[in-house]
Amino acid sequence: xxxxxxxxxxxxxxxxxxxxxxxxxxxxxxxxxxxxxxxxxxxxxxxxxxxxxxxxxxxxxxxxxxxxxxxxxxxxxxxxxxxxxxxxxxxxxxxxxxxxxxxxxxxxxxxxxxxxxxxxxxxxxxxxxxxxxxxxxxxxxxxxxxxxxxxxxxxxxxxxxxxxxxxxxxxxxxxxxxxxxxxxxxxxxxxxxxxxxxxxxxxxxxxxxxxxxxxxxxxxxxxxxxxxxxxxxxxxxxxxxxxxxxxxxxxxxxxxxxxxxxxxxxxxxxxxxxxxxxxxxxxxxxxxxxxxxxxxxxxxxxxxxxxxxxxxxxxxxxxxxxxxxxxxxxxxxxxxxxxxxxxxxxxxxxxxxxxxxxxxxxxxxxxxxxxxxxxxxxxxxxxxxxxxxxxxxxxxxxxxxxxxxxxxxxxxxxxxxxxxxxxxxxxxxxxxxxxxxxxxxxxxxxxxxxxxxxxxxxxxxxxxxxxxxxxxxxxxxxxxxxxxxxxxxxxxxxxxxxxxx
Numbered sequence: 001x002x003x004x005x006x007x008x009x010x011x012x013x014x015x016x017x018x019x020x021x022x023x024x025x026x027x028x029x030x031x032x033x034x035x036x037x038x039x040x041x042x043x044x045x046x047x048x049x050x051x052x053x054x055x056x057x058x059x060x061x062x063x064x065x066x067x068x069x070x071x072x073x074x075x076x077x078x079x080x081x082x083x084x085x086x087x088x089x090x091x092x093x094x095x096x097x098x099x100x101x102x103x104x105x106x107x108x109x110x111x112x113x114x115x116x117x118x119x120x121x122x123x124x125x126x127x128x129x130x131x132x133x134x135x136x137x138x139x140x141x142x143x144x145x146x147x148x149x150x151x152x153x154x155x156x157x158x159x160x161x162x163x164x165x166x167x168x169x170x171x172x173x174x175x176x177x178x179x180x181x182x183x184x185x186x187x188x189x190x191x192x193x194x195x196x197x198x199x200x201x202x203x204x205x206x207x208x209x210x211x212x213x214x215x216x217x218x219x220x221x222x223x224x225x226x227x228x229x230x231x232x233x234x235x236x237x238x239x240x241x242x243x244x245x246x247x248x249x250x251x252x253x254x255x256x257x258x259x260x261x262x263x264x265x266x267x268x269x270x271x272x273x274x275x276x277x278x279x280x281x282x283x284x285x286x287x288x289x290x291x292x293x294x295x296x297x298x299x300x301x302x303x304x305x306x307x308x309x310x311x312x313x314x315x316x317x318x319x320x321x322x323x324x325x326x327x328x329x330x331x332x333x334x335x336x337x338x339x340x341x342x343x344x345x346x347x348x349x350x351x352x353x354x355x356x357x358x359x360x361x362x363x364x365x366x367x368x369x370x371x372x373x374x375x376x377x378x379x380x381x382x383x384x385x386x387x388x389x390x391x392x393x394x395x396x397x398x399x400x401x402x403x404x405x406x407x408x409x410x411x412x413x414x415x416x417x418x419x420x421x422x423x424x425x426x427x428x429x430x431x432x433x434x435x436x437x438x439x440x441x442x443x444x445x446x447x448x449x450x451x452x453x454x455x456x457x458x459x460x461x462x463x464x465x466x467x468x469x470x471x472x473x474x475x476x477x478x479x480x481x482x483x484x485x486x487x488x489x490x491x492x493x494x495x496x497x498x499x500x501x
Contacts, residue, residue: 009200011224015044023196053192059183062155067174074148079108080115092130235496245475252408253362261361263344268298270332271343276423277452279323293335308456318451337368341385349457358390381472388465398465443473
């Protein structure tokens with residue numbers, strides 16, 4: 001045995017010895033012969049690559065595959081096929097009957113109508129759907145049906161007809177998707193060619209145990225270990241960086257002398273809007289901004305507070321004119337997923353006693369709004385809330401608190417400007433500079449509560465500084481994440497490789 005081959009043999013692991021007799025075969029054939037799983041085979045090939053016996057080649061291919069809806073439609077037929085089959089039996093049907101008979105959702109029914117109409121298979125007259133094609137058309141397989149049956153396919157090998165169908169199906173939700181797959185092959189080096197197909201001794205000792213030492217026999221040899229090969233990385237347990245960031249935010253507020261407040265994510269409109277002097281016809285209370293709990297009403301237990309809030313809205317308090325409309329208790333009883341943590345501040349103000357003042361409180365919690373999801377917006381988000389109740393508090397104090405908090409989170413470029421909110425006056429907005437996006441990002445909303453808020457809750461219009469920075473945006477920039485959606489997608493690779501906070 002040549003010296004380099006002998007040297008290689010002394011350090012072969014059990015996995016390597018298992019695949020070497022089949023190295024002249026393809027990876028798929030090696031798996032079949034050795035019964036190894038893909039991970040174990042790749043590990044053995046990597047060991048042999050480190051020893052110079054072969055070179056692993058990775059080929060990346062993009063495959064068009066069935067999405068979740070595609071798999072369902074392949075088994076249960078496409079929506080347009082189901083609608084066509086129903087129409088084929090009666091030739092003409094009303095919308096409601098056609099929809100119920102085909103058992104399609106609203107969206108599936110609308111899409112199917114459009115597709116069949118564009119292909120000239122149906123026409124719509126006087127609120128009814130009529131078949132235009134002959135019965136023989138029903139038996140013909142649609143291009144989409146043929147395409148779904150062929151999947152998976154390599155994206156770069158699609159013919160013109162398949163590309164056209166693929167582009168149409170891509171526009172429909174979760175029917176097809178493109179996934180990148182890595183295909184591993186290998187090329188044998190000169191050393192690999194010498195050892196491929198051979199079998200080597202497999203009686204090397206793999207470990208030292210008390211039993212081996214006690215019963216040691218001459219001629220036993222330990223396998224040589226390759227100290228240069230990469231070892232598997234160990235990913236120990238750790239906190240999610242969102243939890244780390246929330247804890248950091250809480251630590252900062254506590255260092256600044258604040259006490260934490262908490263509360264439920266489900267609130268009545270009374271606490272979420274009305275006590276904060278948000279008019280009942282304000283756009284923010286509409287469905288496009290707020291998630292309402294259907295068929296459920298809350299209770300307003302304190303009738304005295306209810307009366308004061310009603311007065312603030314209808315005719316005003318402390319010299320204000322209110323909103324001049326008829327305030328409705330039933331509207332205030334509607335239950336919502338809280339749209340901000342400011343409702344916690346309102347409840348805390350109502351609980352406070354005169355002897356507890358001055359006081360400072362904070363909260364960091366999840367909120368919900370019916371937003372269009374993009375890089376800087378989500379339908380759920382964390383907000384950090386703060387209030388300072390002090391007869392001597394002023395706007396300069398408010399700006400100081402906001403800048404102090406932002407700077408402790410690592411933001412040096414901070415911009416403060418006037419703003420409007422229904423329940424604060426004066427009001428301000430703050431933005432921090434996003435170095436990744438090269439733009440200002442709005443994260444701070446603050447002001448001094450209006451008398452219409454503080455008089456009903458505290459019994460008198462004591463100055464209350466209040467703010468509610470968007471904590472997720474601050475966290476996103478502090479962690480150099482350029483898309484808010486990545487915060488909650490739980491990418492394990494990112495979480496494992498990220499340094500602990």
